[in-house]
Amino acid sequence: MDSLLPVLFAVGAALSNAFATVLQRKAALSVPRSDKLRAGLMLDLLRRPVWLVGIAAVIAAAVCQAVALATGPMTIVQPLFVLELPLALVIATVLLQGRLSRSGWAAVCAVVAGLAVALLAASPEGNRTHAPMDRWIPALAVCAALLAGLVTVALRRPEGRGRAACFGLATAVSYAVTAALMKTSMHTLDDGGVTAFLTTWQTYGFALFGMAALFLLENAMQAGPLVASQPAITLGDAGVSLALGITIYEEHVRGGWWLPVQLLGAALIAAGVLALSKLPLARALTGEDGEAAAVEAP
Structure with missing residues (x-):
């Protein structure tokens, strides 16, 4: 049961984040377009119960992630x-009255199947x-240098x-480092209480x-199409988290003939x-296709 706890909370965090994305998009679509300042937009959104529920879902996701990291290895939690x-798209088919095409459902199945295959083959162990x-x-130095290099390259390129x-x-990279630091911080809170948490x-x-x-996420969404930013975010977070879990917390994954699996x-993921990132429904969730209908042909 203990080994299932981080998995359940990690999936709960992903589900809550997906739910929050859809609810916040639904709230944004309900606000009349105008030339109001951003503060005016926020006041409009605050009057929408669906937006407030979305914020509650964000908070629930953060709590679930913290519990998952406190009870399980990064190499299991973050890849989930x-x-x-895919969860956001499935939820959106109901709440935004969209429709996933057969190819969309196939892509959802590919992500789920790929994740199951990768985790079962890797069989991560260790939970320092x-x-x-x-x-x-050295881990933070490398990540900071990587961040600086990526931002520099991004700023030198056109949209x-x-x-x-x-x-x-x-x-x-920022997501992965946040998770790595949060893991120790949550254990400090559990072992030493609030005072220790606030002094570490x-x-x-x-x-x-x-x-x-x-x-950086906001800049990624504004810099170009979702098909470029979303795979980089999703796969990059899992990959960097795997590296940090192994190098910082001495977690282990299986090698040998398990590596090709x-x-x-x-590859499936x-x-x-x-x-999925190419689907009109996915672009509608991020506001990339503001005028497009979030409906796909079957």
Whole structure:
């Protein structure tokens, strides 16, 4: 049962995030378009119960992720977040009265099947709660340098797929580092209480990287099409989280002949996410196709 706990909470976090995405999009569609300032838009949204429920779902997702990371390895928890996009699309077919085509459902199945194959083949193990500074320093240095490089490349490129992909990868790195820092911070809260939580550097680290992730995500969505940014975010987060779980927390995955099976699972996930990000319904959820109907032909 203990081994299922982080899985259940990670899936719950992905589901809550997906639910929040759909509800916030539904609320945005209910607000009349105008030339109001952003503050006016926020006042309009605050009057929409569906938007407030969406915010509650975001909070629930954060709590679920924190519990998942506190009870299980990163190499299990973070890859499960690839379910967020297919879950959002399935929920949107109901709440936004959209429709997934057969190819859309096939892509959803590819993501789910690929994730199952990859995790079963990898069979992640290990769940250290803390890591020494000689592991944190090089890991954070590499991630910070990677972030700086991706943002620099993105800013030098014109708007389009390349710029969106770079910002998407930068967002993924920020998400992964946030999760790694949150894991230790949550264990500190459990072991030492609120005082220890507020005095450990990881708490402020995950808050900083979390804010950076939100900022970079907004830039990724504005820089180019979803088909470029979403795969970079989804696959990048899982990949970097896997690397951090192994290098910082000494988690283990199976090698040998299991590696080709893991790569097969990863390929299925990548193909599914890429196909889903091309769907009109997915672009409607992000506001990329503001005038398009969120309905697909069967």
